[in-house]
Amino acid sequence: MVLRVAVVGSGPAGSSAAETLAKAGIETFLFERKLDNAKPCGGAIPMCMVSEFDLPPHIIDRKVRNMKMISPSNVEVDINITKPDEYIGMCRREVLDGFLRDRAAKFGAKLINGTVHQLDIPSKNTDPYTLHYADHSSGSLEGEAKTLQVDVVIGADGANSRIAKAIDAGDYNYAIAFQERIRLPEDKMAYYENLAEMYVGDDVSTDFYAWVFPKYDHVAVGTGTMKVHKATIKQLQAGIRTRAAKKLAGGEIIKVEAHPIPEHPRPRRVVGRVALVGDAAGTVTKSSGEGIYFAAKSARMCAEAIIEFSNQGTRIPTEEELKIYIKRWDRKYGLTYKVLDILQTVFYRSNATREAFVEMCSDKDVQKLTFDSYLYKTVVPANPLIQMKITAKTIGSLLRGHALAP
Template identity: 60%
Template structure:
């Protein structure tokens, strides 16, 4: 029945069959892999950086590829920062960059300001892009590489009960219902992934990010020519940070939180209040909100389905960065399928995906994600710790280590003596700021008691 359904859905589609070889005694043996009579067919659900990068890798490697994107004209709300290494690694044209940020300003709860960027070399910067521009470019490149781009909404995914049955995708395109049978699926459909639900990949904690795009008067926009700002404090977020990021002709002003989602508009009002003199006279041109995963899903591979990007939970703590890791996970997963299927000639299975995709991903990035998780727990828990964080950011060694790690996506190797000093300075700052925090709180209580 499964085979009949398969051929009914796609008369040109061929089921995987076991390869049989004859030995001299005329005994039949099964080859260790299941080749397919025609090329392996893979569907990628979601056309953001993760999905487009996966589709490009698949199509380039000879896989019959279908890339589903329901709304090509829209984009996920996002700060839009990408590291320097991504420009070369993913061949991103420089004309897509809106702003080259060479200065980060971090502002503490008490409005202590530290300029972050003293150690940048002349050629180094943080690239700021609009997601609608970047995503469109990556999708078009995947299509040029041979992927079939479908402007369609996936409505259901039928999971097979046998390794020889296809996955059947139900989708709506041009107001008509369609079905597509495929051998494997890459879920790149974001934090609220339908693919993840279909394979029972489990839930994860999410933050909410809220931002307004504000078009500023020309003189005020000039202030943000190459500057991005981060604000921390309980007023703007109890467990994350708020931001002002420059775009082509406007700024993105926003905040995020895990534990106070119901108060997100109040937190947004607070960041607007803190930057009021800098954005006064600006006009809100767009309001955006979206969930951000806080940790990887319990299951990222099941059967012949793999999750990448936000669907897999690949957003770093502390910084909330996701674009690079989305694109990287998509590419690694696509290349893994190409390798495991021998260029689309053989069927793949769950073990292949775990070996060629998950193991490589975890070996490369597990330490980075855990390190940033620890940093967020240490420095974002209360205002005293946030003051300590800003104080530490004034140290040039801290800045160099931070930027080197961010720009080139690897934990920077430092000097042992400087590392030891940094640890001691961190402890000293935390102790000092906690003492100051208690004193400030006590003074505030005394003042309030007199009112």
């Protein structure tokens, strides 16, 4: 037999899974409802993604080496990457997603321009799954109704995942992010040449941070807040526009977009022979709201588990075997998620804690630790003396601003 796998959604998660599977000779179907999809996103990726996912230079619009953190009282802390070859990559999602999708197809994944709207679950655990989809390949929006049978399904269809609903994966809490793409006059854009800004304060986000990220020919200006505060999102966006007003003067809004961001994993990420990856599973980190790398990585790890436990596609893997992908994922990144969760809880609580957070970011050791963890996705423990110094400084910053008061 040759194992048949359907991957629903071709964002960074879906295309990475499809490429890995197709390279191993597994019959892979990659579904995408909108081939020119421009996912609402800041588009910041860590440097390690470029090498790990073999991204060519044209995917990176800008190499950001300077980051400005701006506190509620407008204290600015500059964080500069000092090593000459290090950077944060800024990309446009339509370019990144298009590249990854085309590469998966080049390696043999069968790309279907279709919207999957139903998944039939078989009663016997060796029978195939049936996907019902609208095929848009003729150019029609409504599409032609079609079905496909497969042995394994990967749900990579983002935060509003239909595959997650079909397998009753359970809900997650989510944040809502709002973003405006703004084209700036040349002199204003020059300021953001290789600089990104992060603003904190309850005027710009009650739960996270607001950002100005440079893109190809514009800046992405946005903010996010938890679902419970979502009615305030436009007010928060007005907050970041006011704070950055001078730097954005004369800018023209070219796109307005909004999308949910999952806050934690779904209760069930593998059910039967259906596995969720990326946003569909809930792999975005707290504090930073980073999801692109983790989407691609979770999908690749899921695909690798499928290849391993199907004996290179010659047998059907079981639910227990697919769940090993989740175990491996949690073992590799569990600590990262926990640390970022604690950071969010401690530092985004009030304007006093946010002031303390920005103050703490002025410390060179904190900057190095943060950048190393972000750029390389490995938590490199600092030597014990530096760790003690960071801890003392953190507590000091919190105490100075009376930020530890309930």
